[in-house]
Amino acid sequence: MDVDEATGAPKKHNGVGGSPPKSKLLFSNTAAQKLRGMDEVYNLFYVNNNWYIFMRLHQILCLRLLRICSQAERQIEEENREREWEREVLGIKRDKSDSPAIQLRLKEPMDVDVEDYYPAFLDMVRSLLDGNIDSSQYEDSLREMFTIHAYIAFTMDKLIQSIVRQLQHIVSDEVCVQVTDLYLAENNNGATGGQLNSQTSRSLLESAYQRKAEQLMSDENCFKLMFIQSQGQVQLTVELLDTEEENSDDPVEAERWSDYVERYMSSDTTSPELREHLAQKPVFLPRNLRRIRKCQRGREQQEKEGKEGNS
Template sequence: MVRAVLDGNMESSQYEDTMREMFGIEAYQLFTMDKVVQNIVRQVQHLVMDDTPSRLTKLFEEQREKSGAGGRWATRHQRAAVEQSYQRQAEAILVDDNPFKFIFRSLTAQMEIDMLDPPPESNDSVKETSTWSSYLNDYSTNKTNEEFLHRVGNSRAIYLFRNKRKNPFWKDFKKQHDSSVKEDKDDEEEEEDEDED
């Protein structure tokens, strides 16, 4: 009857009713069997049709030949580097997915499932973040702005003189710049006088 349901010759509701009539309460395991088999078939179709599972299967077969995909528990330290390489290659294939690591221990009949951590962020992103935060910090402090304006004032202008005269900012800037240049000249003259003495 399960085969008839899977082939499409019998509907699942009719199969469920038949199983309940035949076995009563214990029929639960039988009429859920068709759902389990359907899910297994769906998963197998996914494995065959999708590119990622086929690439992972191929990688597994390659690593199995190199003893990188398992072996005796007592010799695991000898193949640790090969298994680590296999794990990195599998993670590269599963970039957008959460990879899991399955460890089977046949002697104790145990299975361990570990969700692997995503690879750490590169130092470039940390460096960019620190550079950006230092930029924001420098931009928001007056000291840096004053240093910038002083440097701009000492450098040759890259704007047209007519635009400078029209903009009120530059009038205030010129007053500040002239006073700072005068102070710098006074300081230099004092230093020269001290050097002569």
């Protein structure tokens, strides 16, 4: 967020100071904000399906941005090494217009330096979302900058649109709003995180928070999200909780089922009439019966050929 250096107030896109959004005000005093900048801390959040899907989409977005950013950094390093080698070994200083591919007119010179590939990529994504460029132009520009590594960002606009739709579900769905309100309420009780070394002291509060979340999300999945910040890195763990009520089976039905299984497994309960019927006409699977008849015909054919040979 841009901040006015003179007043410290947030700036709008047109440079005019504005108040922070409501979501910023709601979450400004949460455990996550208080623990920001600290190490060996965690934050706890119980969410439903819509919140979980949003988190997964957000993770995919971050992974794609990281892939593109890492590729841009690698290309910058390769370009610098190549220019350094040409300057030290060949004694020449080359700029971007001296590329052999450009000199042979195999490609047009780009208006963007390799050092600005990642910022240019972000600008293209914004232009694509705003409808200022079409998808084919966007993909061609990405291929020209990131070559075979550009495919990961081809559907960036669809991913961002899915995230926006998921955010709309979060702010409009009643259960999602209740999940957020529950988190804010439990944060005031100290049940949403803190120092890792003192987590056991909050076990009762966190258990109460979990029971309330499971009761709230009894009709859908309940996920336990933990944001753990340790050694300068943030790790997100996800656990699917079992919110189904443990209903014991009806004793009468259980006894009937047990008797049925026992009779089925025991041969002593077979009536004499049934045994006599099975002895006269045994029960076979059709495929086994066909296999036996085929073997019998083959054996009879061999015996017949043997008799003809002896005669």
